[in-house]
Amino acid sequence: MRKLIAITLTAAAITAAAPAFAQAGRWTDAEYLKASRCLGLAQSAGLGPVDVSALTARVKDEGRGRDPSTRDRGASAQEDAQRAGKTRNEAVKARLLAERDGSCRAFIGASVAAAGASS
Numbered sequence: 001m002r003k004l005i006a007i008t009l010t011a012a013a014i015t016a017a018a019p020a021f022a023q024a025g026r027w028t029d030a031e032y033l034k035a036s037r038c039l040g041l042a043q044s045a046g047l048g049p050v051d052v053s054a055l056t057a058r059v060k061d062e063g064r065g066r067d068p069s070t071r072d073r074g075a076s077a078q079e080d081a082q083r084a085g086k087t088r089n090e091a092v093k094a095r096l097l098a099e100r101d102g103s104c105r106a107f108i109g110a111s112v113a114a115a116g117a118s119s
Helices: 002-021 029-043 053-063 068-084 090-101 111-118
Strands: none
Touching: 029 053, 029 068, 029 090, 053 068, 068 090
């Protein structure tokens, strides 16, 4: 009887923990590079604050096991986007905000909606 209870409890614990181990599919290199650019745009103080804690963790996780040249290109894309966000040119800033609040929304998440409304 105790053995049956132990097996049942173990099965229940594994079932409850399963969602914690479940992960969305791994990004392609192109998605990784796009997410890195989006992270740079979101981190740019010139474009307004956005919570990027989840994206930062995901980009770091996705970088593990990738080709070093891909990781370097991702870091460059992030730095370039962050630097571009410091522009004083309103037309460029509007284009970067549209990118951050539009196509980057899939990577950044709902925090863009709140920040975009206040920008």
